[in-house]
Amino acid sequence: MNVYDGELMASAFRRAGYVHSAEPGEADVVLINTCAVREHAEEKVFSHLGELRKHKNRNPDMLIGITGCMAERMGREIARRAPYVDLIAGARSFGDILDLAAAAREGTGAVVSIGHDRPPPERDVSVRTDPFRSFIAVSRGCDHHCTFCIVPATRGREAGRPMTEIVTEVEALVADGVVEVTLLGQNIDSYGKDRPEGEDLHHLLHACHAVEGLKRLRFVTSHPEDMEEVIFDDMANLPKLCGALHIPPQSGSSRVLKRMARGYTREKYLDIVREFRRRCPDGEVAADFIVGFPGETEEDFEQSVSLVHEVGFQQSFVFRYSPRPGTPSEKHFPDDVPLPVKAARNMRLLKAQEAVSRAKHEAMVGRSFEVLVEGPSKKDPDVLTGRTRGNYLIHFAGPADLHGQLVDVTVTDFSPVSLRGELAG
Numbered sequence: 385m386n387v388y389d390g391e392l393m394a395s396a397f398r399r400a401g402y403v404h405s406a407e408p409g410e411a412d413v414v415l416i417n418t419c420a421v422r423e424h425a426e427e428k429v430f431s432h433l434g435e436l437r438k439h440k441n442r443n444p445d446m447l448i449g450i451t452g453c454m455a456e457r458m459g460r461e462i463a464r465r466a467p468y469v470d471l472i473a474g475a476r477s478f479g480d481i482l483d484l485a486a487a488a489r490e491g492t493g494a495v496v497s498i499g500h501d502r503p504p505p506e507r508d509v510s511v512r513t514d515p516f517r518s519f520i521a522v523s524r525g526c527d528h529h530c531t532f533c534i535v536p537a538t539r540g541r542e543a544g545r546p547m548t549e550i551v552t553e554v555e556a557l558v559a560d561g562v563v564e565v566t567l568l569g570q571n572i573d574s575y576g577k578d579r580p581e582g583e584d585l586h587h588l589l590h591a592c593h594a595v596e597g598l599k600r601l602r603f604v605t606s607h608p609e610d611m612e613e614v615i616f617d618d619m620a621n622l623p624k625l626c627g628a629l630h631i632p633p634q635s636g637s638s639r640v641l642k643r644m645a646r647g648y649t650r651e652k653y654l655d656i657v658r659e660f661r662r663r664c665p666d667g668e669v670a671a672d673f674i675v676g677f678p679g680e681t682e683e684d685f686e687q688s689v690s691l692v693h694e695v696g697f698q699q700s701f702v703f704r705y706s707p708r709p710g711t712p713s714e715k716h717f718p719d720d721v722p723l724p725v726k727a728a729r730n731m732r733l734l735k736a737q738e739a740v741s742r743a744k745h746e747a748m749v750g751r752s753f754e755v756l757v758e759g760p761s762k763k764d765p766d767v768l769t770g771r772t773r774g775n776y777l778i779h780f781a782g783p784a785d786l787h788g789q790l791v792d793v794t795v796t797d798f799s800p801v802s803l804r805g806e807l808a809g
């Protein structure tokens with residue numbers, strides 16, 4: 385979502401005549417678009433700001449802005465900690481970003497815009513971080529009240545975009561060379577609940593799927609409480625729609641899930657996964673987990689470990705619980721799992737996922753998969769990297785001009801994090 389929002393803000397600046405600079409030291413405006421989900425993410429912004437300050441000392445006209453959820457959460461406090469910041473624009477102020485930047489140029493002291501609900505700036509689809517793949521926000525905000533989560537406070541109530549607007553954006557992207565689109569929502573399954581009848585995720589997937597020239601379609605993130613089985617059928621039946629479901633359990637313990645106010649139990653989560661696999665047998669499931677949630681016992685944690693094995697996730701993202709100011713868990717539950725315990729649980733859960741990934745990767749050796757070529761590998765420019773429909777990362781030798789194309793790759797080897805292969809036939 386932050387990549388997409390960054391592109392929206394860059395679109396506004398592009399329209400006003402700005403060009404992108406690869407060197408922060410040369411830029412007139414540097415915006416850091418931020419996340420507030422964990423304290424660690426916010427601390428990283430302050431250390432990044434320390435670096436930018438050196439550039440600003442050399443170029444006092446440089447305008448430094450903090451945008452997004454951390455700006456929304458902290459507001460003026462950011463300027464108190466980093467007085468050289470000129471602009472603080474929350475996650476619902478992107479629509480005003482040019483005016484805010486102009487005001488910041490003129491004024492003395494930081495311009496702060498938080499607590500608003502402005503429509504985001506219009507997108508220039510040519511402003512992208514990737515030539516062939518793109519995100520599209522289909523809804524913003526979240527109406528769930530998971531006790532750990534800051535998102536409802538920073539991004540507000542859930543609001544869906546008109547379906548026609550989204551499809552038009554897909555068409556424009558495809559006309560500009562995009563082959564894979566990922567639809568984004570904090571809680572994508574409930575897309576349409578504030579829209580007229582007939583605008584829901586099922587219809588949206590069909591409408592996007594019908595866009596000629598689009599090769600792949602994905603969506604994130606699913607909340608188990610809102611998942612509808614018709615979507616599993618869509619994932620099995622729509623050829624461009626990838627069968628990769630990112631459906632964070634957060635914990636494998638029903639007791640912890642209740643304290644998180646997630647609205648489901650471990651058993652219900654397993655039922656959802658079972659139904660998904662029944663309807664979409666080739667589908668893959670990916671997870672987010674929080675470890676060290678207040679009151680999480682060793683026994684609770686072991687249930688997260690066993691869930692990783694029982695489901696056999698394609699991938700698990702593991703986060704140490706971080707109390708976010710003002711959230712229900714921060715207000716009502718003491719952060720009572722010591723940091724070293726959180727760190728050890730984090731490692732153990734990742735190890736469990738590593739074992740699962742190793743076994744899944746091993747079972748793929750010798751089989752061929754459709755892969756979208758994402759470009760040269762980060763480590764070796766002579767090797768291409770891509771992803772299967774199930775979201776497995778694969779490296780293989782091939783000509784650079786395959787970038788952006790769908791190719792068949794046979795898996796020859798693996799590590800716990802990725803696959804290696806060769807172009808098939």
Ligand code: SAM
Nearest residue numbers: 421532533570605632672673674703704705706
């Ligand atoms: N909207 C999605 C959902 O509810 O599943 C994802 C939101 S969040 C940006 C991504 C992940 O961050 C969550 O799935 C959760 O695992 C993690 N997260 C959220 N709040 C957290 C907190 N207070 N401490 C640690 N991890 C957190």
